[in-house]
Amino acid sequence: MHGAGNQERCSIPVTNPRGMAACLGLALCLWMPCLAYADGNLLAFPELGFEWNSGDDPDDAVFSPLLDVFGSAHRGRWNALVEAIATDHDFHIERLHLGYDFSPASTLRLGRIHNPLSYWVMQYHHANYLRPSISSPESARFDDDGGIFPSHLAGLLFSTEQVLGERSIDYTLALGTGPELEGDHDSSGGGAKLHAIDLFRPGEGRHRFNATARVALHLDNFGEDQVGAFVSRVRVPVAGTVYDAVNLSVGGAFLHWKRSSLALTGSLFLVRDVLEGAGETRPRHFATGYLHADLPVQGYWTLFGRLERSFGEGGDPYVGLLAQFIARRDVAGVRWDFSAGQAVKLEFSNNHGLTGDFRQILLNWSAGFP
């Protein structure tokens, strides 16, 4: 399985097929008492996906149910937020943090956070319904799913907004512990994976300091059109390979631009990585990025397409460790918002990965309640 829609996680295994219902029940039981004392939100984003890759037998096509449960609560200037994901085989806490609002526009959060390195991740997190497409760009693939960038940190996230007349500027700073890179222990061919710190097993693995800063200029101060830049630095200990650690420095830019109905979203990542061990000390450089377009037509239909390209990744030993990395991908698809809060999406892609080329068909039903 090549994994664009693959959601392999391993934090708290739920080995019975009724895990999703159990997890939803657990989330409700935990959250309801909180809502008695504070204003809150409880959202659910269920989805059912179908994935088929060229070269696979029809029997190998994958059906994958997923439930993303989100809760937030406020009391005075304090707030708490949790996002958890349940699939038919596991349950995972994606975000869990306590926050304090210094003002309506300035918030400090402490806990497990998403790395502001990726505009796509910060915009859609894990909710497929909110994404225009089914798959995410390769640069936004989550770390525990074989992604090349750390997407979860345990630490602080400070964000503030400065309104400048018709425009505004967002500043975001994340400081925390980054992931550990673990080799392909089970020899599944999936390659090494970045593993963020597990809040329930904080002593497991080695995790080092990770810092990310991001600035975004909102051109209309309504939070839609924006351009921005980011820098991130992290030292990632490596286990199960010939290397000891990798120092990752990432910088880049992103944009979201909407005119009439056409929306363009793009991001460019410039990466410098230095592997330590096995005689490697030389810094390597590569770049990866994407441009995504979506165009609503006929009311409830939206056409979308995405180009993803990478440069210089071929001889990079860090990228070589992450065997699932897809260097080039062309995506086209259609979304149908057939009722309020529900959508069906169909997506075709042509993928050029490190382990070979393949075509992929994804079909997905997703929803957002209430």
Next chain:
Amino acid sequence: MRRRLARVGLVVLFLLVAFVQGVQAQEDRALVLVADSESGLDHLSPRQLRRVFLGLPVEVRGQPVRALLNTSDPLLNRVFLQKVVFMSQRRYARQLLSLTFRTGRRRPQAFRDQDQMVRTLHSSVGAIAVMWKRDAARDGSLKIMQTLWRGRLP
């Protein structure tokens, strides 16, 4: 000939009556922004107004402004979507859902019962909402901050 003229006259008269009745059926309406009469809020710019109804933070003289959604009347809601937030109902709902999911911020609370919304307006500092002017003018405990739209509706 006379009979034919009478028929044409009858048709013209019928059309005239239908036209006049159609015009009379249309009603002058105004959508206004309201707050509690004791509120220190007096006016919001169109940008501030759109921000607050999109769930984004807005402060006026250090006072956070909080939007309440009036969904008691489908016609009012349609005019609000077209003239205040400039979005379709589905896009607006998705936008609010996305904002809450990203930031954990509260979505503007929606009220199907206008009386309940008015009670919440009185009890929440910095709360604003939209109403038909005729309804707002009947309630002395409300302050009409500004007119957002005026026109004729069926």
